[in-house]
Each structure stands twice: as C-alpha cells, then as structure tokens.
Amino acid sequence: MSDDAIQSVLQENRQFPPSEAFSADAHISSDEQYQEMWQRAKDDPDGFWGELARENLDWIEPFDQVSEGDMPDTKWFTGGKLNVTQNCLDRHLDNWRKNKAAIIWEGEPGDTRVLRYQDLHREVCRFANVLKQLGVETGDRVTLYMPMIPELAIAMLACARIGAVHSIIFGGFSADAVAERNNDAQAKLVVTADAGWRRGKELPLKAAVDKSLEKSPSVEKVVVVRRTGYEVEMVPDRDYWWHDLVETASTECEATPLDSEHPLFILYTSGSTGKPKGVLHTTAGYLLGTTMTSRWVFDLKDDDTYWCTADIGWITGHSYIVYGPLANGATTVMYEGAPNWPDEGRFWQIVEKYGVSIFYTAPTAIRAFIKWGDDWPGQADLSSLRLLGTVGEPINPEAWMWYHRVIGGERCPIVDTWWQTETGGIMISPLPGATATKPGSCTRPLPGIVPEIVTKDGQSLGDNQGGLLVMKQPWPSMLRTLYGDHDRFLETYFSEIPGCYFAGDGARRDEDGYYWIMGRVDDVLNVAGHRLSTMEIESALVAHPKVAEAAVVGFPHDLKGEGICCFVTMTVEDDSEELKAELTSHVREQIGAIATPDQIRFAAAVPKTRSGKIMRRLLRDIAAGREQIGDTTTLEDYTVLAKLREEEE
Numbered sequence: 001m002s003d004d005a006i007q008s009v010l011q012e013n014r015q016f017p018p019s020e021a022f023s024a025d026a027h028i029s030s031d032e033q034y035q036e037m038w039q040r041a042k043d044d045p046d047g048f049w050g051e052l053a054r055e056n057l058d059w060i061e062p063f064d065q066v067s068e069g070d071m072p073d074t075k076w077f078t079g080g081k082l083n084v085t086q087n088c089l090d091r092h093l094d095n096w097r098k099n100k101a102a103i104i105w106e107g108e109p110g111d112t113r114v115l116r117y118q119d120l121h122r123e124v125c126r127f128a129n130v131l132k133q134l135g136v137e138t139g140d141r142v143t144l145y146m147p148m149i150p151e152l153a154i155a156m157l158a159c160a161r162i163g164a165v166h167s168i169i170f171g172g173f174s175a176d177a178v179a180e181r182n183n184d185a186q187a188k189l190v191v192t193a194d195a196g197w198r199r200g201k202e203l204p205l206k207a208a209v210d211k212s213l214e215k216s217p218s219v220e221k222v223v224v225v226r227r228t229g230y231e232v233e234m235v236p237d238r239d240y241w242w243h244d245l246v247e248t249a250s251t252e253c254e255a256t257p258l259d260s261e262h263p264l265f266i267l268y269t270s271g272s273t274g275k276p277k278g279v280l281h282t283t284a285g286y287l288l289g290t291t292m293t294s295r296w297v298f299d300l301k302d303d304d305t306y307w308c309t310a311d312i313g314w315i316t317g318h319s320y321i322v323y324g325p326l327a328n329g330a331t332t333v334m335y336e337g338a339p340n341w342p343d344e345g346r347f348w349q350i351v352e353k354y355g356v357s358i359f360y361t362a363p364t365a366i367r368a369f370i371k372w373g374d375d376w377p378g379q380a381d382l383s384s385l386r387l388l389g390t391v392g393e394p395i396n397p398e399a400w401m402w403y404h405r406v407i408g409g410e411r412c413p414i415v416d417t418w419w420q421t422e423t424g425g426i427m428i429s430p431l432p433g434a435t436a437t438k439p440g441s442c443t444r445p446l447p448g449i450v451p452e453i454v455t456k457d458g459q460s461l462g463d464n465q466g467g468l469l470v471m472k473q474p475w476p477s478m479l480r481t482l483y484g485d486h487d488r489f490l491e492t493y494f495s496e497i498p499g500c501y502f503a504g505d506g507a508r509r510d511e512d513g514y515y516w517i518m519g520r521v522d523d524v525l526n527v528a529g530h531r532l533s534t535m536e537i538e539s540a541l542v543a544h545p546k547v548a549e550a551a552v553v554g555f556p557h558d559l560k561g562e563g564i565c566c567f568v569t570m571t572v573e574d575d576s577e578e579l580k581a582e583l584t585s586h587v588r589e590q591i592g593a594i595a596t597p598d599q600i601r602f603a604a605a606v607p608k609t610r611s612g613k614i615m616r617r618l619l620r621d622i623a624a625g626r627e628q629i630g631d632t633t634t635l636e637d638y639t640v641l642a643k644l645r646e647e648e649e
C-alpha cells in the first residue's frame with residue numbers, strides 16, 4: 001500500500017441483488033445495460049449527454065455544442081435557450097398530467113395542500129409577475145428564507161421563470177447568516193414568512209430578516225407569507241404580504257428564454273475555513289443532471305408518490321424535492337415539520353397517509369428512528385414503499401440493515417447516493433433495478449461520471465486502497481463557480497489534484513468497482529502512522545447494541561501523534577467504567593488494535609449544526625482539553641457549548 005493511502009478497515013460482505021420483479025419494470029433494468037451506458041458515456045461524453053439533452057429537455061432554441069472547454073471551466077449546451085419552469089411545469093400541461101398532483105404538502109400541525117401541475121403553474125406565473133412588478137429583473141438575486149411551505153417551491157420556480165437567481169437560506173440560520181449571504185449575493189429582494197412551525201413552536205423568520213436588513217443594504221423589498229399568524233412589523237414601501245400581491249397578479253407569465261449557462265441559483269455551503277461559499281449552478285446542465293438522475297436512481301414512474309424528507313434549504317431539497325421530480329412529472333411530497341412531532345411515528349404516518357412509494361432520507365435520521373424503536377414504524381402500514389434512499393453521510397452497515405429490514409420490509413432496494421452541493425446531482429449510487437447493493441457502499445458511478453481514487457500527489461490507487469475521491473471528467477450539473485470569487489473556486493476544488501475535481505472526501509474502491517466513502521479527509525486520523533477514517537470507527541461503535549450514536553475525532557497524543565476520542569450516546573442508562581471497557585474491546589474486535597479508542601466519553605447528545613452535521617471542531621477542542629464543560633465526569637451535555645459555537649462551525 002502506498003504511504004499516502006488511507007487505511008480502510010471496514011469489512012462488509014453482504015450483497016443484495018435487485019429482485020427480478022423490480023428489475024423487470026425499472027428504467028435501467030440490468031447490470032449489462034448500466035455497463036453499456038457507462039462505457040458509452042465515458043468514451044463519447046458529448047454524444048451521450050447531447051442525446052439525453054435533446055431527448056429529455058424542452059428547448060426554446062436548440063444548442064450548437066454539447067460541451068465547450070476543459071474542466072474546470074466547461075460550458076454545456078452553448079447556443080441553446082430554454083427555461084427550467086417550462087420543463088418542470090408547462091410541458092406537463094398539454095397532457096393528462098395537468099391534473100396530476102405535483103406537490104402534496106403536509107404542514108406540521110396537520111394542515112395539507114395539494115397543488116396539481118396546473119395549479120402550480122398558475123401560482124408560479126402569479127408570483128413571477130409579482131417579482132417583476134417589484135422590480136426584479138433577469139439576473140437579479142433573490143433570497144428565499146422560508147419554512148417548508150408550498151410558497152417556497154413556488155418562489156423558486158417563479159425566480160427561474162424570469163431568470164432571477166434564487167439563493168435559499170435554510171430557515172434555521174440566524175439573522176447574521178442571512179445578512180452575510182444577502183451581502184455576498186447582493187440580493188435585491190427577500191421572500192420570507194412570519195414564522196415557521198417546529199415541534200409546535202413558532203420559529204420567527206420575518207423578525208430575523210428585519211435584523212439582517214440592518215446589515216444588508218442591497219435588499220430593497222421583502223415579501224412575507226403569512227404562515228403561523230405570528231405578529232410581525234411591516235415597513236411601509238419595503239414589506240408586502242404575499243397574499244395581497246398575488247391576489248391581483250395575472251396567472252399567465254411567459255417563460256423567459258434563457259441561455260443554457262444562465263445562472264439558476266446560488267446555494268451557500270460551509271467550507272473548512274472562511275466565509276460560506278456561494279456555489280453557483282446554471283440552467284441546462286443542472287436541469288439535465290437532476291432530471292436524469294431522478295429517473296435513473298429513484299426509478300420514478302407516473303404512479304409513484306415520492307418523498308424526500310430533506311429541507312429545501314439544502315441541495316437535496318433543491319434537486320430532489322423540486323427540480324428533478326417536477327421535470328419528470330412526478331408527485332413529490334413536502335413535509336413542513338420535525339419527524340418526532342407530535343410523536344416519533346410522524347414520518348410513517350405520512351408514508352401511510354399518502355401511500356408513499358419512494359422514500360429518501362439521511363442516515364442521521366435513520367439512526368434516530370432506530371433509537372426511537374421499531375414500534376413506531378411497526379404501527380403504520382408501510383407496504384406502499386418500493387424503494388428507499390439515503391444521502392448526506394456514510395451509512396453504517398447496521399443502520400442500512402435496519403432500514404432494509406424495518407422500513408423496507410426486506411423487499412425495497414436501498415439507494416445510497418453520494419453527491420455534494422457542488423455536484424448538483426447524484427454522482428455515485430446504485431441503480432435499483434441493476435445494481436446489487438452492499439450495505440455501507442454507494443456502489444458505482446452513474447453514467448457520465450468518471451471517478452478515481454488517488455494519492456495526495458494525484459497517483460491512481462488500486463483496489464481497496466483508500467485515497468482521495470476525484471472526478472476526472474466534467475459533468476453537466478457541476479458547479480460553475482463560487483459566486484463572485486472564481487479564484488476561490490479554482491483553489492478549493494481544482495488545485496489539490498491538478499486536472500481533477502476534488503471536494504474533500506476519502507474513499508476506496510473494492511474489487512467489484514464499488515466505492516466506499518470514508519468521510520471527509522479532514523476527518524481522517526493519523527494514528528501511529530496509520531490513517532484511519534473516523535467514520536469507520538463510528539460505524540463499529542454504532543454496531544454495538546448499547547450505542548445509539550457515535551462521533552469520533554482525533555486529539556494530539558504524545559506517543560501516537562493522534563489519539564482516538566469517541567463521543568457516544570447510549571440506548572441504555574449506563575455510563576460505567578465497565579461499559580467503557582466493553583466498548584473499547586468492541587472496537588478492537590471490530591477493527592483491530594490500531595483503532596483502540598483512547599478516550600470514550602458519554603454524551604447526552606452528539607452536538608450538531610443546524611444542518612445536522614456533527615460539530616467536529618467543537619468535539620476536537622473538547623477532546624484536546626481546549627474546551628471544558630466543568631467537572632462533569634460521566635454524562636456530558638454539550639448543548640450550551642454547541643449553541644455558542646453554532647455560528648462558526
């Protein structure tokens with residue numbers, strides 16, 4: 001093994017081939033078909049993507065060239081003109097889908113709304129007219145800081161209708177975060193709501209916008225949706241109620257023809273250092289990527305009811321609640337609230353209520369479900385489900401098996417989808433009718449995606465050698481720049497491994513060509529000269545029946561360079577020294593002596609950012625003794641520290 005390789009210790013040999021019945025009906029129905037598509041896309045990317053773009057997108061003017069220029073500055077479908085909303089809405093109106101449910105929305109308090117394709121089209125046109133009336137022009141940036149309500153999807157699509165660039169800020173961010181993003185994007189208008197519901201409480205949004213505007217002078221107007229009835233202050237000539245504006249707006253608004261490379265949206269994502277990065281996606285490439293991956297990976301059919309539980313404030317919601325499903329004419333479920341409100345069975349009640357057939361969620365949620373117990377899903381009828389998905393972090397094999405058994409009834413394929421804000425769409429994932437899955441692996445690259453595992457010096461590594469995951473060929477839905485900072489874009493993604501896209505993950509490829517993501521490389525430990533993925537140790541810990549959740553970080557260690565510190569939350573009330581010893585030997589047993597934990601700390605909860613990512617920097621500081629929480633020696637509670645740190649993580 002090369003010195004640069006990351007040592008991979010996860011052993012997982014179970015395999016789950018697709019059932020014949022699933023394959024028979026699937027869009028991609030055999031391994032041969034996948035192999036053939038992948039090879040063709042690799043050998044002739046322009047032929048492959050060009051054909052897909054012509055066949056699957058509606059163009060106002062056809063493109064002249066499929067791709068132009070090398071990575072990182074590749075342009076796609078140049079010369080073409082189109083509008084994303086024509087592809088997501090108008091083209092479903094001249095056939096039977098006009099009365100199909102586009103969005104089935106469930107509010108946290110239990111109120112519901114169904115928007116058929118023609119309803120959604122009307123609402124989008126109305127709000128597009130409102131935006132124009134308020135002075136928003138093609139190319140202007142619009143901030144959307146909203147709860148998970150239909151108006152969020154409507155506002156996104158309304159921006160796309162007129163070529164305004166939306167920048168969605170997750171509703172859990174603070175006023176300062178909104179101000180920073182408004183300023184970076186030089187946003188002209190903000191759409192928000194009085195408040196949103198979260199576990200029965202109102203989360204004030206308009207008040208945070210008011211505060212943010214003290215520091216972000218580019219914003220001229222604010223549109224406010226009335227959601228909860230929470231009291232707000234309305235500034236004359238600046239603030240307008242959504243319902244007042246749309247009341248008089250026309251339900252017709254012609255879609256603006258836009259260049260393929262016209263910016264569609266900015267989405268801010270945190271980097272390892274510095275201010276948030278404004279990832280910019282453009283029109284045609286992003287639309288093609290999300291359209292095709294939705295169809296291939298989720299095997300979307302007209303009779304599916306599809307539910308992605310992400311918040312639209314993150315890329316998963318952009319690509320796989322809104323753009324991808326709607327471009328396919330699918331029915332997409334949108335839920336406003338928390339999975340444990342009013343009780344821990346809420347998700348499963350929603351699955352039963354709407355007969356959800358495809359369910360897409362995150363491993364962190366799955367681990368919470370496991371902790372809450374099998375009774376909750378057991379009380380609901382989950383027989384409508386036919387396909388399950390996960391995204392956002394590596395899924396430990398035990399959680400995968402639980403998902404397969406308890407939620408999927410051992411009948412639903414699981415698609416573990418690897419991708420990033422920057423990639424726009426899914427990159428590495430099983431195709432449910434073609435790929436035999438292995439718990440914990442996101443399996444193989446989709447057609448058109450050419451990954452490689454390399455050392456820090458860019459040398460290719462062989463099977464089962466852990467290294468850096470890079471992309472060797474450009475793909476249509478990749479980010480085009482970091483808004484306003486092209487140098488940072490080049491530096492962040494293309495300088496580490498020249499000629500390749502690299503966005504921070506370590507991985508290995510096994511002898512079957514399957515990829516195993518080992519987490520961010522900044523989460524990689526170097527213990528006595530061996531590089532270990534924190535995720536693999538976490539996975540081992542979570543496999544212990546008494547462990548609910550685990551987070552592993554390194555800390556400076558005199559002898560080994562870096563020591564292993566494990567923060568664990570338990571399923572039982574036990575924080576004894578005996579249990580520590582038991583867990584230590586459990587990890588040694590699962591992985592080997594090299595991974596023996598140096599510290600095991602029992603936590604009331606693993607501290608997380610609002611986006612659900614473990615606050616590793618905070619944990620590293622605690623592990624290293626740079627951050628103290630008093631003299632608690634047993635069950636440590638990091639809530640206060642986590643709150644203090646929220647902004648900087």
Ligand code: PRX
Pocket residue numbers: 269315316390391392393394395416417418419420421422442503504505517519520
């Ligand atoms: O580390 C990978 C992890 O999430 C990162 C991207 O985060 P974000 O841009 O917030 O997008 C999340 C939703 C697409 C990746 O660099 N990640 C995402 N999906 C997986 C994953 N890690 C392992 N397996 C996955 N399926």
